[in-house]
Amino acid sequence: MDLSQTILESESKQNSKMVVNDFTITVATVNGSGSQTSNITIMRSLLKMGIPVSGKNLFPSNIQGLPTWYTIRVNKDGYTARSETNHIVIAMNPESFVKDVEGIIPGGVLYYADNIKFPINRDDITVYAMPVQSLVRESEVPTNLRDYIANMVYVGILAQMIGIELDSIYQALQFHFKGKQKPIDMNYEMVKKAAKWAAENLAKSDPYQVKTMEAAKNCMMIDGNTAAALGALFGGVQFAAWYPITPASSLAEALLEYAPELRKDPETGKNTFAIIQAEDELAAIGMAVGAGWAGLRAMTSSSGPGISLMAEYIGLAYYSEVPVVIWDVQRVGPSTGLPTRTAQADLTFINFISHGDTEHVILLPGTIKECFEYGWKSFDIAERLQTPVFVLLDLDFGMNNWMTSPFDYPDGPMDRGKVLWEGDLNQLDNHFARYKDVDGDGITYRTVLGNRHPNAAYFTRGTGHDEYARYTEDHQVYEEMMNRLRLKFQTARKVVPPPVIEKMDGADFGIIAYGSTEPVIVETRDRFLDKGIKTDYMRLRALPFSKEVAEFIRSHDRTYVVEINRDGQMHQLLSLDVPDKAASLKSIAHLDGLPLTATWVESAILAEEEKLS
Amino acid sequence: MTEQTAVRPQRGQVNLVGLTKTDYKGSASTLCQGCGHNSIASQIITACYELSIVPEKLVKFSGIGCSSKSPTYFLNRSFGFNGLHGRMPSLATGAIFGDHTLKALGVSGDGDTASIGLGQFKHLVRRNAPMVYIVENNGVYGLTKGQFSATADMGLSLKKHGRNPYMPIDIAWEALVSNATFVARSFAGDPKQVKELIKAALSHHGIAVLDIISPCVTFNNEDQATHSYAWGKEHEVALHDLAYVPPSEEIMIEYESGEIKEVTMHDGSMVVFKKVEREYDPTNRGEAFRALEEANTKEWLLTGLLYIDEGHPSLIDLYNLPEYALNRTPENKLRPSKETLDALNKTF
Numbered sequence: 001m002d003l004s005q006t007i008l009e010s011e012s013k014q015n016s017k018m019v020v021n022d023f024t025i026t027v028a029t030v031n032g033s034g035s036q037t038s039n040i041t042i043m044r045s046l047l048k049m050g051i052p053v054s055g056k057n058l059f060p061s062n063i064q065g066l067p068t069w070y071t072i073r074v075n076k077d078g079y080t081a082r083s084e085t086n087h088i089v090i091a092m093n094p095e096s097f098v099k100d101v102e103g104i105i106p107g108g109v110l111y112y113a114d115n116i117k118f119p120i121n122r123d124d125i126t127v128y129a130m131p132v133q134s135l136v137r138e139s140e141v142p143t144n145l146r147d148y149i150a151n152m153v154y155v156g157i158l159a160q161m162i163g164i165e166l167d168s169i170y171q172a173l174q175f176h177f178k179g180k181q182k183p184i185d186m187n188y189e190m191v192k193k194a195a196k197w198a199a200e201n202l203a204k205s206d207p208y209q210v211k212t213m214e215a216a217k218n219c220m221m222i223d224g225n226t227a228a229a230l231g232a233l234f235g236g237v238q239f240a241a242w243y244p245i246t247p248a249s250s251l252a253e254a255l256l257e258y259a260p261e262l263r264k265d266p267e268t269g270k271n272t273f274a275i276i277q278a279e280d281e282l283a284a285i286g287m288a289v290g291a292g293w294a295g296l297r298a299m300t301s302s303s304g305p306g307i308s309l310m311a312e313y314i315g316l317a318y319y320s321e322v323p324v325v326i327w328d329v330q331r332v333g334p335s336t337g338l339p340t341r342t343a344q345a346d347l348t349f350i351n352f353i354s355h356g357d358t359e360h361v362i363l364l365p366g367t368i369k370e371c372f373e374y375g376w377k378s379f380d381i382a383e384r385l386q387t388p389v390f391v392l393l394d395l396d397f398g399m400n401n402w403m404t405s406p407f408d409y410p411d412g413p414m415d416r417g418k419v420l421w422e423g424d425l426n427q428l429d430n431h432f433a434r435y436k437d438v439d440g441d442g443i444t445y446r447t448v449l450g451n452r453h454p455n456a457a458y459f460t461r462g463t464g465h466d467e468y469a470r471y472t473e474d475h476q477v478y479e480e481m482m483n484r485l486r487l488k489f490q491t492a493r494k495v496v497p498p499p500v501i502e503k504m505d506g507a508d509f510g511i512i513a514y515g516s517t518e519p520v521i522v523e524t525r526d527r528f529l530d531k532g533i534k535t536d537y538m539r540l541r542a543l544p545f546s547k548e549v550a551e552f553i554r555s556h557d558r559t560y561v562v563e564i565n566r567d568g569q570m571h572q573l574l575s576l577d578v579p580d581k582a583a584s585l586k587s588i589a590h591l592d593g594l595p596l597t598a599t600w601v602e603s604a605i606l607a608e609e610e611k612l613s
Numbered sequence: 614m615t616e617q618t619a620v621r622p623q624r625g626q627v628n629l630v631g632l633t634k635t636d637y638k639g640s641a642s643t644l645c646q647g648c649g650h651n652s653i654a655s656q657i658i659t660a661c662y663e664l665s666i667v668p669e670k671l672v673k674f675s676g677i678g679c680s681s682k683s684p685t686y687f688l689n690r691s692f693g694f695n696g697l698h699g700r701m702p703s704l705a706t707g708a709i710f711g712d713h714t715l716k717a718l719g720v721s722g723d724g725d726t727a728s729i730g731l732g733q734f735k736h737l738v739r740r741n742a743p744m745v746y747i748v749e750n751n752g753v754y755g756l757t758k759g760q761f762s763a764t765a766d767m768g769l770s771l772k773k774h775g776r777n778p779y780m781p782i783d784i785a786w787e788a789l790v791s792n793a794t795f796v797a798r799s800f801a802g803d804p805k806q807v808k809e810l811i812k813a814a815l816s817h818h819g820i821a822v823l824d825i826i827s828p829c830v831t832f833n834n835e836d837q838a839t840h841s842y843a844w845g846k847e848h849e850v851a852l853h854d855l856a857y858v859p860p861s862e863e864i865m866i867e868y869e870s871g872e873i874k875e876v877t878m879h880d881g882s883m884v885v886f887k888k889v890e891r892e893y894d895p896t897n898r899g900e901a902f903r904a905l906e907e908a909n910t911k912e913w914l915l916t917g918l919l920y921i922d923e924g925h926p927s928l929i930d931l932y933n934l935p936e937y938a939l940n941r942t943p944e945n946k947l948r949p950s951k952e953t954l955d956a957l958n959k960t961f
Contacts, residue, residue: 037754085651166928221961222961233949236948238942239710239939241707262953263947266934268935268936270932270934271933271934272935274939278703279732279733286696286702287706289704289707289709290694290696290706290711291707291708292707294707294708294712295711296713296940297706297947298707307897311702313697316696376948407954407957414944414948424730448692449708449711449940450691450712450715450941451669452669455670455671456669456692456695457689457692459673459694459695460692460693460695461694511641606853606929
């Protein structure tokens with residue numbers, strides 16, 4: 001046979017089976033080897049090409065040595081949920097190699113570092129060996145940096161083989177190294193060298209390819225923790241205290257990184273903020289409550305174990321009515337649990353946290369844009385309601401990079417709530433009472449320290465108090481105060497963000513979800529629609545529930561509540577709030593530490609549906 | 614408090630800011646008759662009056678316990694926060710950022726500071742938070758009726774709890790170890806010294822720890838108990854006679870040369886120490902440790918200003934804050950512009 005004809009035939013065969021912009025790439029490396037830079041570079045360069053992309057870092061609680069995986073999903077339709085299918089595996093870690101190879105779907109691709117000498121017993125996949133060590137050795141990289149640069153070899157080879165533009169990679173590196181030319185050049189040289197090697201030595205025999213699109217051209221890529229921190233800085237955060245904990249540390253670290261740039265008084269060069277690393281989470285919340293009481297926009301950020309420690313201060317802030325914002329970037333509990341895995345399992349704990357009768361305002365960002373939005377809005381809500389406001393993220397949102405359209409500027413001025421200064425008190429004719437419900441909405445007026453009016457001061461306490469904040473053990477006064485706090489929560493229903501509701505004509509059932517499962521539900525509903533199943537969807541964005549929540553539930557025969565925990569915690573809270581329709585709520589809950597997938601949600605709901613017929 | 618009228622009767626003398634001593638009063642004490650804490654509260658009132666501190670320019674903090682109730686017994690016109698048991702330090706740390714032009718004064722007890730709150734106390738100290746931190750130290754839990762605290766002496770006998778088997782924690786020592794910049798010990802039975810120390814502490818630029826032995830007349834006042842009035846009176850050894858001199862005043866006290874030592878405070882005021890029996894240099898940290906150790910062996914209640922260092926930046930100094938109070942920052946200084954966000958978006 002003529003050689004050129006063979007090539008033509010093979011090309012056309014490939015074209016007919018070509019898979020463009022719809023596959024996953026899983027990179028298996030050793031924790032601490034610096035592969036994160038490479039993986040994010042791949043992701044960002046794909047985004048620069050306008051291709052919808054999402055990434056999930058599956059990492060151990062360890063600094064160096066344990067296996068870690070990074071999965072990049074490329075999806076032309078814009079689905080960003082976790083996918084269980086491994087189309088392309090880049091195997092850099094001998095320890096996990098055998099399992100990594102087993103996990104590739106038939107017809108998939110294996111790229112592996114050729115120093116790994118295990119046999120590959122798969123004839124249904126394409127295999128490319130990568131001479132990682134020899135390519136690094138041939139480069140002019142200093143010895144101490146070789147291990148890090150080695151990961152750029154797979155970036156270059158992958159780019160060549162699936163069609164990532166080198167220019168996009170250069171832009172991604174520019175971003176990653178914040179314009180520092182030396183590391184940009186060093187990494188880029190390695191990428192180019194590896195790409196050139198691949199062009200000269202590897203014949204493309206697999207179907208996976210990327211092509212430039214318009215879809216994600218205007219998108220940016222950012223993690224939820226950074227989005228939250230930026231939101232807080234645009235919300236005027238003045239005081240933040242924190243204690244290191246995975247997966248929340250990077251939120252406070254982003255505050256530390258961006259505050260000096262965003263929040264210096266331009267005239268004086270002075271800071272309009274203070275950030276303190278506390279000695280533990282209890283001290284962190286204590287400082288934040290002190291600052292919130294003093295009239296500052298105050299926050300802390302932590303994860304489950306830290307929130308457990310904060311419980312006593314949260315009770316104090318609830319009862320003495322101090323505004324403070326608390327971010328919980330959830331990880332898997334109970335106890336130390338799985339520190340580097342994701343969950344939505346702190347919900348009921350936080351809803352009721354503290355002894356005595358308490359309930360709390362909880363915001364539930366369901367997009368990265370909402371991480372930013374609630375970053376500033378949480379302060380408005382906390383100061384309006386004079387109570388702790390929780391914002392629940394999870395590791396998946398907090399620590400993974402997501403594509404998002406650019407953040408929107410706050411749509412109105414700050415709401416500093418009912419704060420009285422000297423001028424206001426002058427007009428009040430000496431009638432200021434800290435805990436008197438003047439407006440009938442359960443929210444009273446407050447003054448803050450530094451107010452020079454002789455009637456401004458009051459003595460705040462966690463003990464029983466009357467309208468003038470004076471100590472009392474009077475039974476009736478206690479009960480009136482607690483009932484007013486409950487009234488305040490009825491007001492809160494109107495203050496917090498309402499749910500987002502998407503309806504279809506003649507929907508078969510409703511779905512309720514919140515937080516990081518949003519992309520999963522979007523994909524699941526499309527899959528259902530392909531099967532002719534119509535669904536209504538309500539994405540909850542806050543507790544206490546707005547009136548729309550009960551209306552949605554009441555307007556469906558059955559509603560599935562999807563969440564990442566064992567006990568169906570949101571299902572429990574909805575059942576309490578809408579008891580007359582509790583039987584119509586079905587819990588679809590699952591927690592194994594991984595983000596949910598559309599495949600799992602689809603099958604779990606279908607299994608319930610089958611029980612009906 | 615809030616029901617007071619703006620116009621107050623001018624009884625007797627007024628101070629430099631035109632206030633009478635009544636303007637510094639609090640509500641009636643609900644502590645026991647003869648409690649050391651009441652005596653300390655009245656010295657706080659006198660010190661603030663004499664220093665002409667505007668009550669609205671001071672903020673009070675406390676934890677939980679008998680001691681922590683006392684901030685309601687002085688300075689009703691000051692904001693105050695009676696927080697959680699052992700957690701007042703963190704509360705105060707956050708609050709002082711609200712308006713750093715205010716003076717801050719915390720009152721705690723030995724249970725609150727040395728038992729449940731030792732961690733927060735030491736971190737407050739190491740951060741050099743600008744506040745006066747008074748420990749009303751009686752070696753016993755009063756509000757829960759007579760249990761041992763962490764400062765109770767080993768071997769101390771209490772009615773319902775037998776003998777204390779553990780070694781005590783020395784609050785002054787802990788403060789020094791944590792790099793406190795002002796450490797004093799005093800005795801509620803020595804009101805003049807308490808008052809002068811409070812004045813000096815209010816002028817200190819940083820954390821000022823005052824460990825004041827304040828006898829509990831109900832649960833721990835047996836003559837042989839080291840936290841009792843009788844023992845204190847019998848065993849008090851003053852390091853020096855000290856007097857606080859405000860910035861505007863000249864030193865009027867007559868001392869023979871060679872007998873006095875002065876320390877100039879950050880605000881220009883001065884603390885003057887007169888030698889009593891021995892030479893003592895309160896700016897020497899090593900000497901403070903040695904003096905405390907000697908006092909322990911010799912069973913002295915050693916009082917006075919153990920250590921002072923005016924040269925350290927306070928917590929607030931580290932944050933490059935504006936001159937105005939942070940809680941009066943206008944919105945346009947808190948929220949960056951839309952152009953800033955648009956530019957920031959492009960960097961991701």
